[in-house]
Amino acid sequence: MRATLRWAHSDLRTHRGEALFIVLATAGIVASLLLATALFGYATNPWQRIFTQSRGAHVWLHTVGPADTARLSALDGVESVAGPYATESVTVSSRGTRATVELRATPSRPSVGRPLLTSGHWLDPRRPDGVVLENRLARALLAEPGDTLTLPGTTRALTVVGTADSAEPRYRPGEQPGLVWAPPSAVRDPGGRVIGLRLKDPGDTDYAVQRAVTVLGAGAVGEVSTWQQARAEAQGDNRLLGQVLGLFGLGALLAAGFAVHGAIATRIRGHLRDISVLKAIGFTPGQVVRIFLLQHVAYALLGAVAAALLTQALGAGVPGRLGDAVGVWQGLPGHTVSLLAVPVGAVLFIGAVTGLAAWRAGRVPPVPVPGGTGAPGGRLPGVARRALGPRLLGLRLPPALVLGSHKAFTRRPRTLATVGRLALPLLLIVVAMSAWTTIDRFHTSPERLGLPAALTVRADRGLSDTATRALLEHENGVRAVYPGVEVAALVPGQTATIALRGLGTHDDPYPYALAEGRPADGPDEAVAGQGLLDLLDVRVGDWVRMTVGDQPQILHIVGRSIEPENAGRVISTSLDTLRENDPRLAPTLYQLRLRPGADPHQVAAALATAGHGHLDVHTVTNPADGLSPLRAVIAGLICVLALIGLIELLTAIGGTVREGERDLLALKAIGLSPRQVTAITVTSTTCTAAAATATATALGLPLSHWLINTQGRTSGIGAGIATTPSPALFTLFITAAIAGAAALSTLPATRAAHHRSADTLSAVA
Structure with a gap:
């Protein structure tokens, strides 16, 4: 155990940056998944709670003119009925704000569709002008118990005596009138009636509506609203935010798993001799596997615990909808289970991909196989030898450029794996940029998106x-x-x-x-x-x-x-x-x-x-107004994905530098300077980053369009809303990826190029 801990400590000192990035990336992934869970709970639970506590009606029918609504209670599948209530459509004003509302004559507090009071009291027969407002309408009017509502164009006035929650469709300015419960005497000019049906089986909603319309007559029914519509509206943008967070969180978790797998596989290739020595002095294959497994599971566990603690302690304090969602989620019955299950699931996934890569370390033989890690030192491919000549394909190219690009793509399976792992977080960044651009287009060009x-x-x-x-x-x-x-x-x-x-x-x-x-x-x-x-x-x-x-x-x-x-x-x-x-x-x-x-x-x-x-x-x-928190979410996810990409990039640089040690003597022997040797490694890394960026762009654009248009189609808006990021943004993205790869590889490549001959000989011995 002491030897295992010493190895892990030595490896941690050598790869501090990589360990830090793994911890931060895991923390970001787990935090995004926890926020997604909170948003899903926030989107569904409040409406469901109100519907259950108020014994909400599954169907509300607005009728015009005389209609025999008494026959509805005898329909098959109808458990109970609310109403009918006489209604009047009016405009009310409070503190300079106007709203179209439906005055509903409610002689007594109903048992079906029962409003849940949040402030004030219920209607009092001694107050013929007293009304109760639905909460969303009250917030829009800035009204509270004791305030007076005027009816513009008339001398009428109403007094707010209470506010209440309801599971019916909520007030939307210019689209859905607000709901006001009023005494029958306050409804002076009824324009219709409304009746609610509570069903024995909510799955029979469509059939119940059809039967009700047949009984009343199509000409008597003005509008039908169902519980599914009210629930979908109540969930609104919160569910979309949860879907986005969940999608990117899972994608980032997959990318992080691949990055950890690649890091361990590259480290194993670079430490074959050390692993063989460990086995020679008595380490079993299982102990070697545990060294890598426990080390990276510890990193993932640290990041997951940090994310869970921060989300639990500070999540409710985040301003805006995310903070509200976390606050509601923390009060739900399944909160503790989710708070434990999400981090545990993330750690187990990272542990699984870590174990798969570490298993290869356990198979390393006690005696190193010569030449297993690269081509024999001093032998250069034919293309490389011709590159050192004066001309190649009629162009005078620097030898470092040709050798570096050749080095990047010599080992096809390994190169493809590296490009694929690096392309995954970059692809998700392209999708995130497309989502950001689409939201921005809703704000800047609403006329092109139906407004x-x-x-x-x-x-x-x-x-x-x-x-x-x-x-x-x-x-x-x-x-x-x-x-x-x-x-x-x-x-x-x-x-x-x-x-x-x-x-x-x-x-x-x-x-x-x-x-x-x-x-x-x-x-x-x-x-x-x-x-x-x-x-x-x-x-x-x-x-x-x-x-x-x-x-x-x-x-x-x-x-x-x-x-x-x-x-x-x-x-x-x-x-x-x-x-x-x-x-x-x-x-x-x-x-x-x-x-x-x-x-x-x-x-x-x-x-x-x-x-x-x-x-x-x-x-x-504008639907984009409700998606404003999504911008901050996307920005945070891009940072997490950039960390994952950085882990993979550092892994690729380390592998390239270690594999280049075998060719270092040959390159110096043929006259290349340390600067040219450095340029070979930088060029190799840059070519790998360029290939990953090109792959991410080629796959990310159609994927982002498909995802955004699919979301638009399922929400009813329709496909055709996806927007491609601007050329300037793409240029910045590509430049940052390639230039960042070149900059990160310069320092380790320079150090490797200035190694002494004795160091290089020991590395290849």
């Missing part, structure tokens, strides 16, 4: 269409105004609702971002999001039939648009097309494109002031 409009405006009944458009076009920052309507439509089979949107006119069409097909510029033509195509199992070129109230609408899908809203479940056409079926249809919203340089918030404030309370103006939500 040409910066503001959404809704006018109340006090303004006509003509007056509204004149008011909007008069604002200096507005470049174009597109009138439109958006209604909920029942899909064929009546199992779900989608958003049917009519924007722009034939003369002034809305500039959709198309990824496939062509614009909808003819009668009954439309473009659809990926989520709708997947939901209906249709493709571009198909005709689809949907129902708006009791009015059927048949449209020809001629293109696929990049659609970031409503999970891509949107079919869009022009307002003129919708007016062909209903000439009385009037615009209910206006999408505004702004002039270059115009600030959306300033324009929104100016329009709200000019509208004198008749305009409800919202900035269009």
Whole structure:
């Protein structure tokens, strides 16, 4: 044991930098995997907890006009019913912020879909103007118990008496109205009713929706929302962050395993004589294997423990969503198991690849085999001998350049393994750069990713269409105004609702971002999001039939648009097309494109002031806003991957220097100076790094496009959002990889070139 520890200590002193990089890389990998686990728990658990505690309804049906909702409780598979509750759509304002909300007449606290109070108290019959706000709506309005909400354009006012969590779809400005529970007396102009169905089997949701719509009649159902939609929306970007962290964490763990395997294999080749001596003095093959195995498992264990302790102690203090996710995750029942399982799994994986490489050390014979590590000293290949001549292929090339490049690719299996191990972390860096560029493109060019409009405006009944458009076009920052309507439509089979949107006119069409097909510029033509195509199992070129109230609408899908809203479940056409079926249809919203340089918030404030309370103006939500934490995550992952690449690069440099000791005497004998000998090693390392960088770029670009577009397709936005990093960024990446390899190899190559002849003779003896 003492000899084993002395060997390990000696090896640690010789390879301090490599040991430090292994510890840091392992810590980064384990930390990223722990954060991914926290984000997955944060994305799923809060909504699931609320849904369970509130006995949430699996289906919510919004009806228009009279409908016999009492028959729904008798449907097969329905366990219990919430409501029906009368509803009224209004706009409320608090502290200068406006929001469209649904006032829900709730005479008593429901048992199904029961709101979970977080502050204040429930509705009091003695307070006819008291209301309870859903938490996300309350945060948007900066409202808390005791505040007063005004209804612009009226003399009505509501008092907030409490806030509550709900498992229903949450408030999204301009898309999903906020939920307000109110006494029946506060709902003065009901526009419909809502009823919730709690099912015995959540898997029968689609069938239950179909049966409910059949019972009520398609014309009576205005909108359907299900628990799957609410859960997917609640998970939102947190799940995406977890997927990105998990994907890169696993990729980095694989790269680190290969790097450790390569480091041990290279070290074994360079210490064959030492290992033989160990065996000659009595070390068994198992003891030799344990030396390498325990040493590298100790490095991995140190990094894993450090990552677990830092994540546990400081993770909740990270500002933003990551800190919130860790804080919630630490309170979940499976937190302790995950905190132990992830580091243990990472250490076991690194131990497995370490044992595989160390097993080769145990097979080294006690008597070294001459010439096993390289070509006999002094013999140079034919290409090398010709390179020392005055000309090669008509070009006068420096001998160091030719010899170095030849040395890099002489041993094909070993060279390919080295290039592959170095290319893996570089490939993941290319993928990370592509993800960063795609997020940046959402911010800088939203119109190319389905967000040409910066503001959404809704006018109340006090303004006509003509007056509204004149008011909007008069604002200096507005470049174009597109009138439109958006209604909920029942899909064929009546199992779900989608958003049917009519924007722009034939003369002034809305500039959709198309990824496939062509614009909808003819009668009954439309473009659809990926989520709708997947939901209906249709493709571009198909005709689809949907129902708006009791009015059927048949449209020809001629293109696929990049659609970031409503999970891509949107079919869009022009307002003129919708007016062909209903000439009385009037615009209910206006999408505004702004002039270059115009600030959306300033324009929104100016329009709200000019509208004198008749305009409800919202900035269009950019999906990239929720992905801001991803930039910091990507930057950290790039650092971890760079550490792994550095480990592999140092391994390759060490192997090249040790293998070059056999040729050192021959190179000096034919007249090469120490500087030229140094250049041979630097050139060899640079060629290896260049080959790895070229491989990473050639494979990383298509892989990153596939991964990003696959994520876009599964989220409903659709493929076609992946962006290639700029040439300047690629040039910086390639230059840093190749120049870094050359710089790192210069010092050890210089030391090796100045070795004394006696040292070299002892090395090859």
